[in-house]
Amino acid sequence: MGTLDQTQQMTQAPGFIAALDQSGGSTPKALKGYGVSEDAYGSEAEMFDLIHGMRARIAQAPAFTGAKVIGAILFEQTMDREIAGMATGDYLWQERGVVPFLKVDKGLEDEAEGARLMKPNPGLDATLEKAASKGMFGTKMRSVIDAANPAGIAANVAQQFEIGKQIIGHGLMPIIEPEVTISIPDKAEAEAILLGEIAAQLDALTGDQKVMLKLTLPSVANHYAPLIAHPRVMRVVALSGGYTRDEANAHLAQNAGMIASFSRALAEGLSAAQSDDEFNATIAGSIDSIHQASVAG
Template identity: 70%
Template sequence: MTKTEQANKLRAGQGFIAALDQSGGSTPKALRLYGIEESAYTSEAEMFDLVHAMRARIAQAPEFTGDKVLGAILFEMTMDRDIGGKPSPAFLWQERGVVPFLKVDKGLAGDTDGVKLMKPMPDLDPLLERAVKAGIFGTKMRSVIDAANPTGIAAAVAQQFEVGQQILGHGLVPIIEPEVTISIADKAEAETLLRAAILAQLDALPADQEVMLKLTLPETANLYESLVNHPRVLRVVALSGGYSREEANARLAQNRGVIASFSRALTEGLSAQQSDAEFNATIAKSIDDIYRASIAG
């Protein structure tokens, strides 16, 4: 029943998805923005302890509940640790009403045809089995589009859906994330190509399968409306992609049916040096701003 409850919450709920899934490569930057310099830790283990403390602080903030936060994407190490004395996925769902997701990709391969595909994931099946046991609802995986190259974009989307089928086979819902880099000159053209490639893959899915999509906020408002309304799509969420929270929220509000799945824009303004009262007030405002932009479209 839990899976059905979670799917219904994601399908019909008002709110957004918090991305708390910075990995080894992006963790030092996330900690630096949080006010913790690299000189504060001497090993990867210490670094991950610090970033877990940050994530746990966010997840335990009074406003971080299913009323406005529909789901949260976790890094593998977060899934394996506790928050508030419970395994992180159980804490999120049982204590907060927030649906847990897991980031499963292992980073990006090099440039090919204007895109960066995902690195191979030879250990994906065992990871997915662990995720199911831990009470995870779905997964997230990211590739990157750096040019309006039809060959590259088709390859990136095909890879996403191929791995997505593997994830669906474990009873999990994949979040397909082919991110378009916000700074490229041909961003609008890349997004039009991306929409066509995704539609072709969605149309080929069996009738009983659903995926979620995580997409860069488009240059043209409502460009992805056909994806939002597609019967194989549970929800379309948007990444902030380097936009400030203010700009990301403004763009998001212009896109009907799309909700946020922000990482940096969510944690903007948070600091390890803040008192709990200051921290909780800052995250409460962030949550409220992103929530309002998510329900405005």
Template identity: 65%
Template sequence: MAAEAKAKMLEKVQNQDGFIAALDQSGGSTPKALKLYGLDESAWSSDEEMFDLVHQMRTRIITSPAFNGERILGAILFENTLDRYVEGEYSSRYLWKEKQVVPFLKVDKGLADEAKGVQLMKPMPELGKLLSKANDQGVFGTKMRSVIKQANAEGIREVVAQQFEVASHIMAAGLVPIIEPEVDIHCPDKAEAEALLKQDILAELDSLSTAQKVMLKLTLPEEDNFYRDCIEHGNVVRVVALSGGYSREEANQRLSRNHGMIASFSRALTEGLSAQQSDEDFNATLDATIESIYQASKS
């Protein structure tokens, strides 16, 4: 990607009001996303047909007049979406060229089995090849998710170490990683887990060079403004919040109390959208949703 385009994307993500749209449901979460959209499993008979349907859903969202760079800073795509087209352009290029929305790519391969109260990321043997493809298609950054289910200090340390280790390869490839160590909203000792997580994240951030830039995607915390130190850290481009299973209303309320955090919602973004809606109803619903998330992100 041209240095000029990358600089414009960085400026937008770092400084503009708005939020990141998470459109990266992958293999395991796609049937659930389609069901919420009004399409049950009888609507497809193979994985390819399922991914065709979810791409149609995403295309409908991305091409909607409500979806543009005025309120949406970036969008996270799944690799299958990266390989597909929107109105004749690669999805990632369409986002930036037509909508002024910065493209990100989900690079993790899913979660390992739970151990020490956490789920690490599965190995990513093809990461180098995927980062090369992302660069070729004008992608700005990446996203990868781990999950914390208990306040286990050792497990949390392993999650953060793995995230920053993979992030070092992503930064070396010239991309900005979104580090996502999600704390499960049903974690019985969520506040304690968040305290351990923040301590480990700050230690890793302090070890980066000035030139190394990351983003953080974190569960909305129990204590308002808990991640202020991360938001203000010199190596952090932006701290974004995941909705994590909260309803959109609750996610927006929690987000509006955490100043400097912006949304990166997935299910909460598509809540209320349906394959059966007319374009007029679909666009009106999406517009109202985007506006509510935008306002919560501005707080």
């Protein structure tokens, strides 16, 4: 599974994971935040060219290195493209010391029992073979919890681990992401149920199977400490989930052993109109603050 250096970096290195994996549905919003309105592109192809330009600019910023950014999650198109004349995954690891992951889910089903499971993904094995051939260390897949409904949460976590085992079978490290929506009134209750379901699934893993977890910043600080300590867990990372960067960093700093995996909160303040010096200074400030919050615990 990756190189020994990559495994060691993802297990032990201080730092955080950059989530650069907005796909078709979320790209217009990401571009808008970057100061590129929808009338700036006339097709999906042009839209993806623009978002790749933004991602390449982030990846080439002087501060974007494994010293603080230990990994990055990519959209499949980003993996298939190049940065500075190199395949994106090779560029990230060989030039920047950043371990690459691939987003592999195909979006969400409609809500049922307070949860939104992942859509069927019949081409997953082929995608995983390609990811391994392109130097990806692991994968990420997201589903959503919208209520403290035990049946919905159990189904959500069971699906994540079932597909996670398929991913492990390809020699890749799955990042399992059952996101709890931050605005729901019963968030703490949902997180209590989620903790139990994840722990049960971890205890059922066999052989040398391990996973990473990407979880919403919990309502109760250190709620996920048992998962961070679990021998089947390589790392627990946090999603920003709609919090501003300052809010997300403040929550993260209260959770020992949990590190960031932020997307929108990482890109906050970046603009297509910035000069390279302005852009690089802004991303450096973002990286520094998220890194500090990630190592605070």
